[in-house]
Amino acid sequence: xxxxxxxxxxxxxxxxxxxxxxxxxxxxxxxxxxxxxxxxxxxxxxxxxxxxxxxxxxxxxxxxxxxxxxxxxxxxxxxxxxxxxxxxxxxxxxxxxxxx
Amino acid sequence: xxxxxxxxxxxxxxxxxxxxxxxxxxxxxxxxxxxxxxxxxxxxxxxxxxxxxxxxxxxxxxxxxxxxxxxxxxxxxxxxxxxxxxxxxxxxxxxxxxxxxxxxxxxxxxxxxxxxxxxxxxxxxxxxxxxxxxxxxxxxxxxxxxxxxxxxxxxxxxxxxxxxxxxxxxxxxxxxxxxxxxxxxxxxxxxxxxxxxxxxxxxxxxxxxxxxxxxxxxxxxxxxxxxxxxxxxxxxxxxxxxxxxxxxxxxxxxxxxxxxxxxxxxxxxxxxxxxxxxxxxxxxxxxxxxxxxxxxxxxxxxxxxxxxxxxxxxxxxxxxxxxxxxxxxxxxxxxxx
Numbered sequence: 208x209x210x211x212x213x214x215x216x217x218x219x220x221x222x223x224x225x226x227x228x229x230x231x232x233x234x235x236x237x238x239x240x241x242x243x244x245x246x247x248x249x250x251x252x253x254x255x256x257x258x259x260x261x262x263x264x265x266x267x268x269x270x271x272x273x274x275x276x277x278x279x280x281x282x283x284x285x286x287x288x289x290x291x292x293x294x295x296x297x298x299x300x301x302x303x304x305x306x307x
Numbered sequence: 308x309x310x311x312x313x314x315x316x317x318x319x320x321x322x323x324x325x326x327x328x329x330x331x332x333x334x335x336x337x338x339x340x341x342x343x344x345x346x347x348x349x350x351x352x353x354x355x356x357x358x359x360x361x362x363x364x365x366x367x368x369x370x371x372x373x374x375x376x377x378x379x380x381x382x383x384x385x386x387x388x389x390x391x392x393x394x395x396x397x398x399x400x401x402x403x404x405x406x407x408x409x410x411x412x413x414x415x416x417x418x419x420x421x422x423x424x425x426x427x428x429x430x431x432x433x434x435x436x437x438x439x440x441x442x443x444x445x446x447x448x449x450x451x452x453x454x455x456x457x458x459x460x461x462x463x464x465x466x467x468x469x470x471x472x473x474x475x476x477x478x479x480x481x482x483x484x485x486x487x488x489x490x491x492x493x494x495x496x497x498x499x500x501x502x503x504x505x506x507x508x509x510x511x512x513x514x515x516x517x518x519x520x521x522x523x524x525x526x527x528x529x530x531x532x533x534x535x536x537x538x539x540x541x542x543x544x545x546x547x548x549x550x551x552x553x554x555x556x557x558x559x560x561x562x563x564x565x566x567x568x569x570x571x572x573x574x575x576x577x578x579x580x581x582x583x584x585x586x587x588x589x590x591x592x593x594x595x596x597x598x599x600x601x602x603x604x605x606x607x608x609x610x611x612x613x614x615x616x617x618x619x620x621x622x623x624x625x626x627x628x629x630x631x632x633x634x635x636x637x638x639x640x641x642x643x644x
Contacts, residue, residue: 228339250316273340273386
């Protein structure tokens with residue numbers, strides 16, 4: 208195949224959550240870990256956009272929630288997202304282009 | 308016919324209560340924990356001082372030597388308010404029930420030799436009374452403490468203690484086949500057996516300690532910090548393998564509870580230590596006093612339960628507590644670097 212491997216780009220990725228008590232902490236953690244991200248609040252939904260990359264860290268969310276938080280719990284409140292996903296136990300990463 | 312679905316956006320006027328907003332610095336959405344904690348305790352418009360203790364207000368910051376600019380800085384890292392607390396404990400209770408059911412079905416404890424049973428009853432059943440004492444001490448902190456941030460957490464702790472005591476009783480019932488004799492024997496150990504008397508004396512001294520923050524530190528940090536690892540971590544290795552396994556299974560809740568509660572206790576004391584050098588002095592002094600006292604009180608039990616290993620295990624337990632103390636900023640003379 209001749210398609211060139213895409214470089215990492217600055218095209219925005221986004222992730223959207225239902226607005227509730229749990230996601231307030233998730234959103235706060237994302238804000239902290241991704242200073243470049245912009246948060247938009249809609250009725251009952253909050254959408255976070257970030258150029259090129261966005262990361263959700265398990266530890267940051269756990270600290271804010273005051274309990275152990277499993278990254279998989281993210282799906283309970285997830286509405287939609289765009290970008291490629293790179294998932295480990297500790298981090299949930301969204302990006303465009305080549306995996307790091 | 309065409310149907311248009313229109314959405315309308317209703318923007319709420321306020322995100323939280325004014326008193327919470329004042330603490331957050333702006334009208335931001337607050338967590339349930341914050342709303343159920345901040346400024347919950349009344350602090351003005353009391354007409355009379357309590358006639359049973361007229362030198363103090365009903366809620367008075369002067370009941371402890373510890374000084375805080377803001378008594379609501381004692382945040383609970385677990386963020387327990389009534390809802391979360393009860394849901395969490397209910398889940399844990401379900402798990403613990405299953406473990407007891409399993410132990411009962413297999414009849415492991417019931418089939419132990421009389422000698423092993425007697426040993427377990429001597430070693431563990433008196434802890435029912437230890438938990439009841441801890442319940443009293445945390446009740447004391449709840450009634451004389453200042454600010455809902457700390458008093459609500461100590462109140463939850465009192466309930467935990469009753470639950471813990473009940474689990475110890477359940478162990479006893481597994482041992483005596485639901486007759487309940489073991490509970491009475493356990494009580495007699497707590498009241499009369501020489502090895503337990505020093506711990507009981509410490510506990511009773513704590514009942515008459517007047518400063519509620521000192522009681523908090525002595526009970527929840529020092530005593531628990533030594534007693535829990537001793538009974539729920541190291542004791543298992545000294546029991547015969549079958550009893551040991553079942554014992555650790557049935558005390559899984561205690562082990563989990565201790566880890567969880569440590570986080571809150573450590574962060575509470577750390578908050579007070581970080582507040583001022585004066586607080587640090589006072590807390591370090593209390594720590595030193597109660598560490599010495601409790602170490603002395605546990606010595607006979609250590610020897611009885613761990614025989615030739617007593618010294619090394621006790622050293623390990625003490626060092627763990629000293630490391631915790633150092634981490635939260637208490638001065639610990641003689642602590643390992």
